[in-house]
Amino acid sequence: MKEFNALISSFSLFVLAILISSNALCEQKEKQDTEGQIVCVENAEDGNIKVDHQVEDCKGVLMLMGNDGKTYTMIGSKEDLRKSKSTEKENFKIDGQIKGHQRAWIIDSTKSDEVEPPESETRDIVGDIFCLLPYYKTSKIKKSTLKPILASYPCHELEPHSHVLKTKDGEVYSVVGSEEKITNIEKNPKDNVLLKGKVRANENGLLLYVF
Numbered sequence: 196m197k198e199f200n201a202l203i204s205s206f207s208l209f210v211l212a213i214l215i216s217s218n219a220l221c222e223q224k225e226k227q228d229t230e231g232q233i234v235c236v237e238n239a240e241d242g243n244i245k246v247d248h249q250v251e252d253c254k255g256v257l258m259l260m261g262n263d264g265k266t267y268t269m270i271g272s273k274e275d276l277r278k279s280k281s282t283e284k285e286n287f288k289i290d291g292q293i294k295g296h297q298r299a300w301i302i303d304s305t306k307s308d309e310v311e312p313p314e315s316e317t318r319d320i321v322g323d324i325f326c327l328l329p330y331y332k333t334s335k336i337k338k339s340t341l342k343p344i345l346a347s348y349p350c351h352e353l354e355p356h357s358h359v360l361k362t363k364d365g366e367v368y369s370v371v372g373s374e375e376k377i378t379n380i381e382k383n384p385k386d387n388v389l390l391k392g393k394v395r396a397n398e399n400g401l402l403l404y405v406f
């Protein structure tokens with residue numbers, strides 16, 4: 196019986212060791228998650244852009260405003276989105292790869308290694324560019340949000356931020372690409388601008404990779 200007890204207790208220690216090590220692995224994985232609030236950046240009837248927290252029926256692009264103080268254009272599926280909603284209301288935990296830079300962060304939950312969009316034709320997209328100035332959740336601001344401003348003046352000296360382009364038909368594209376290209380756009384802003392690039396459509400919106 197003693198031997199049996201000793202066997203049981205060493206077995207328990209073994210199980211405990213496995214549990215501790217697998218827990219450590221899980222914790223490591225969780226660090227890749229990016230937590231924050233999601234906003235929908237879409238066309239407003241009055242020719243402007245509106246930003247709100249309704250995610251399900253977003254007709255524009257979804258952006259994650261991370262608790263890390265970065266704004267990410269989201270690539271992924273609506274299904275992943277539903278799964279990533281945490282118990283704390285309006286907080287999401289997105290498991291995705293981070294790509295881009297301070298002027299155009301992307302979080303890609305498709306686990307794809309692609310930096311550029313899949314092979315597609317180069318397109319010319321004409322529209323107005325809007326700066327998205329971030330206001331992150333603090334003790335005073337209850338929900339993180341973005342303030343859209345028509346880019347009618349150079350904005351490269353402002354705190355780095357994201358941009359969208361809106362066509363006259365009301366299509367909204369998140370403008371992404373190299374930091375050099377985005378800075379170029381920021382230095383020469385005007386409405387009715389023509390941007391050359393590749394388009395990537397996904398369930399969370401349209402991305403325009405400028406070059």
Ligand SMILES: [Zn+2]
Pocket residue numbers: 325326327346350351356357358381
């Ligand atoms: Zn700007």
